[in-house]
Amino acid sequence: MNKISSAIxxxxxxxxxxxxxxxxxxxxxxxxFRRNTIIIMMCIxxxxxxxxxxxxxxxxxxxxxxxxxxxxxxxxVAAAEVAVGLSILVMMKRKVDSVDIxxxxxxxx
Numbered sequence: 001m002n003k004i005s006s007a008i009x010x011x012x013x014x015x016x017x018x019x020x021x022x023x024x025x026x027x028x029x030x031x032x033f034r035r036n037t038i039i040i041m042m043c044i045x046x047x048x049x050x051x052x053x054x055x056x057x058x059x060x061x062x063x064x065x066x067x068x069x070x071x072x073x074x075x076x077v078a079a080a081e082v083a084v085g086l087s088i089l090v091m092m093k094r095k096v097d098s099v100d101i102x103x104x105x106x107x108x109x
Contacts, residue, residue, distance in 0.1 A: 016054060019053065020054040021050075023053070024047050024050035027045075031047075037100070037101055052071045
């Protein structure tokens with residue numbers, strides 16, 4: 001663990017912050033502006049990955065493993081989100097024959 005921490009600390013923490021910010025912004029814009037459910041789920045995963053990168057970098061810089069424990073739980077939440085999201089997509093495809101978000105209003109009733 002110490003070799004990994006020292007390897008991560010070679011790169012300044014600002015670089016991790018900029019990359020994480022760019023990844024989160026791309027994911028956020030994707031969630032706001034895209035209408036395809038699969039792409040929205042991919043953008044949510046991109047935002048969670050950005051948070052994971054930042055938590056891992058800060059954890060390595062402070063030599064504290066608490067951030068890496070949070071990363072583990074975020075990965076569990078992401079896996080559960082994928083399982084639930086894919087089941088919703090299968091239901092949408094069967095009922096409406098589309099995975100477009102705008103078509104979700106037809107699922108009422």
